[in-house]
Amino acid sequence: MRIRSGIYGLDELLGGGFHSNSVVVVVGTSGTGKTIFSLQTLLEGLRNGSRGIYISFEFGEKDVIRLAKSLGWDELEDYINGGELEVRNFYAENVSLLSTDLVSIVNGASKADRIAIDSFTPLISPIDINARRDVNWLFSKLREKELAVVTVEEPLNGDLGRPDVSIPVFLADTVINLKNLGYGEPFNRTIQIIKHRASWHAEGVFPYKILPGLGIVVEGYETEEEEVEEIVEKFRGLPEKVRKLAEEIAKITGKDAEKYVKLLMERYEV
Template structure:
């Protein structure tokens, strides 16, 4: 059995040693609107399509808001997984934020069924409540408990990671097994968002800053190619390419993975307005989806 958990983030596993270590805690941080929630939901959906269980702990959005975001990304079918119990969304907690870590662990234990992917989005309220070093030490115990329960993504706002007046971050990065930063450069170009792996314990990983895009039907795509795409064809000239890859999907996949993947390829095809040939992206999608397919 592999000790790695593929993320489903297209291009990310290629630069992170084939995904996250099993039973690890992984921080994804960045400013508002950079794709942190998308990263977490994409990680969830990849596991759901492979029969895994998911626990999604939301400290801000309720279920209605989560489903709205999923539909906006072309992932409306995630509602089916929630209805049949494969994905459990936990949103309600006690008002006293100092007891939040206890409540989160308790809720996850009660909901856990077998191999589990866990997302906590975001954990910012708990970090804000920790005013001194002793309280922050409790974060270490919290992370240790999470490792016993599954492979976890925790999102934070960037200000919780940046150093304060005393020269230490509110969230000590050494507690996490990996730390990923998402950033929006604000240039308005195709790849104005970037991803950087700050640390990845026990793993070889890319050390550069990688451009990313968020595409309807797919989610986050990390641009890992060192060569620029050279094709200058128009959208209509790529219909044969899309049809070819849909046929490949029909032959190489089955069940929920096939159906979900076809829906995403259809969404990409209907929104493809770029001059670049989509073949490199489609091949990356298929290679990523092949991992751990039974």
């Protein structure tokens, strides 16, 4: 069974989406959008009646709400207040082993359909063979859920062979690498599917943008063609909140704004 990622344009590169009951590892350096990726996949589930847990070293509930509002995802606060989304901070006194707090959260997450752990790296560094067994056990528990997203910090030197990166990558069902190349548009940020177990996936690297109201949008996402005049007319008549988001998108994307504004209108059903 396939489930939607919530990342615009990604499901087409994954042969229809993620497999249910799978663990997705997202690898990337700071600033590539790993946290946004995590929240976006949770939000997709929440919008379709699922429940979620977001677990982080760095982000508390207020931080998550602040980030969500900066992206135009005001509804995320409602999901938190309504109990559909739980935000948990965890701490590991001994980072050489998996945190007992994390294990207890995962074990007790019976009502959650989607889980995001952001970031996993501090919990398995330094690493040994016992920790590898622990990671394998944890991933097996995560597969009992509809979907689990685990982010891993990529070393600045790009060495994916380090144990704290290679072990989660090896044990995951799907691995996605986000990069911030710093070259400027259109290849400032790129996404690559490293593996997608038991499924076809697109090869190569694909540019992506992070846009208000939408989050991560993989370039090459195709929409049905419409006349520019019709889109512009809809743009003028949008509700105030959506219009403001559309104006921000227009500033970022320039001549390509029309297709992204159309996505935004579909997202907000206007």
